[in-house]
Amino acid sequence: MNHEPSGPFEAIDVARLRSGYGVKWGSLPARTIGAWVADMDFGVPPAVRESVIRVTEREDFGYPFWPGEDPVAEAFEERMAGRHGWRPRPGRTRVFTDLIQILQVMIEHATEPGDGIALHVPAYPPFLASIARSGRRIVPLPMRWSETGWGFSAEGLTGRLRDHGCRMIVLVNPHNPTGRVFTPEELTPVAEAAEELDLVVLADEIHADLVFAPHRHVPFASLGAPAAARTITATSATKAFNIAGLRCAVAHIGADRVQNALAKAPLDYFGTPSILSRAATVAAWREAGAWLEDLMRTLDANRLMVARWAAALPWDLRHHTPQATYLSWLDFAGTPIGDRAPAARLERRAGVKLSEGAEFSQDTEVDTASFARLNFATSPANLEEILTRIAAAHRRNGPI
Ligand SMILES: Cc1ncc(COP(=O)(O)O)c(C=O)c1O
Secondary structure, three states: OOOOOOHHHOOOOHHHHHHOOOHHHHOOOOOOEEOOOOOOOOOOOHHHHHHHHHHHHOOOOOOOOOOOOOHHHHHHHHHHHHHHOOOOOOOOEEEEOOHHHHHHHHHHHHOOOOOEEEEEEOOOHHHHHHHHHOOOEEEEEEOEEEOOEEEOOOOOHHHHHHHOOEEEEEEEOOOOOOOOOOOHHHHHHHHHHHHHHOOEEEEEOOOHHHEOOOOOOOOHHHHOHHHHOOEEEEEOOHHHHOOHHHOOEEEEEOOHHHHHHHHHOOHHHHOOOOHHHHHHHHHHHHHOHHHHHHHHHHHHHHHHHHHHHHHHOOOEEEOOOOOEOOEEEEEEEEOOOOOOOHHHHHHHHHOEEOEEHHHHHOOOOOOOOOEEEEEOOOOHHHHHHHHHHHHHHHHOOOOO
């Protein structure tokens, strides 16, 4: 494979990004820089590009067919065993279009209207919206700030889940937006509570390939046979390999009762991801290792740039360097940007669009209104411009 170390990550093509159909840049006025939705400003791995071109040149756009198991399921099983030391149970992997679809399907098949669904808050906003819309109750497990990092308390967890009528836990690990990679010591009490209350755990591990050393991703289903038997592992190649728009994801269903319920659902309910999205996913998981390593070097340098910048500001911008993902969770409460809607203010004042923190606790009592999420998956030069603009907005006088 033709591979230039770190070359693809040194510069971005803003004209390409602005002229396409991507929401991150395409929806913004010309002076505004997009640093919000979790797409990267880079391209895709050469192997992914080539696989998409091959499918296109063959004009292979008909109904899909392959002999034997779905190649996406095979590539997923291979990757989990090879990279994360977890052997998925054969025959338990289903292909979906995206994780939000997986969440919706699992809510319907593992819970009833009115049931509680627990998850760490702040949380990926569409998950909160999806749970609320489905008529289930969000039971927030608040992420807590300390000087050493973000975490959560497992004290009284079982009682809390029981008292709130929980039937399911949605465990996003690595965690968006805090960038935490949960340790086995943190995950084990969650598995024990799930066991005691007979809960299904939906483990969203979409960011597992974006973990910075020395942190290590531990699949929830790898905690032991009891955990595996109640876990639905959901993931895709879309975050690490920048193909979110292609729409292909997988769910490995360890829980028998969910597997049985799904077996009864009409096939049409699940939709069919395209050949194009499947080919890209398989190429990403099987052939893009060197590209991913180079990407991680750039993201590592970028997260440290954010940390140095935050530390040098004359204000208390609370922030912990993420252990995974390309997202920084920034608390503007101690800054002149203020403790309400910092992203909206920065968009107006600095011409930089971040994700608004309040959305990450919507439909809950948790208050994250002083936060904003910064996406640093961009070139070092563009990141520097983003950070300079934010700092300059700080310095300006007058109402923000
Ligand atoms: C934790 C998490 N889950 C799911 C998704 C989205 O997945 P999909 O586009 O497959 O619905 C994201 C996107 O950023 C995410 O951060």
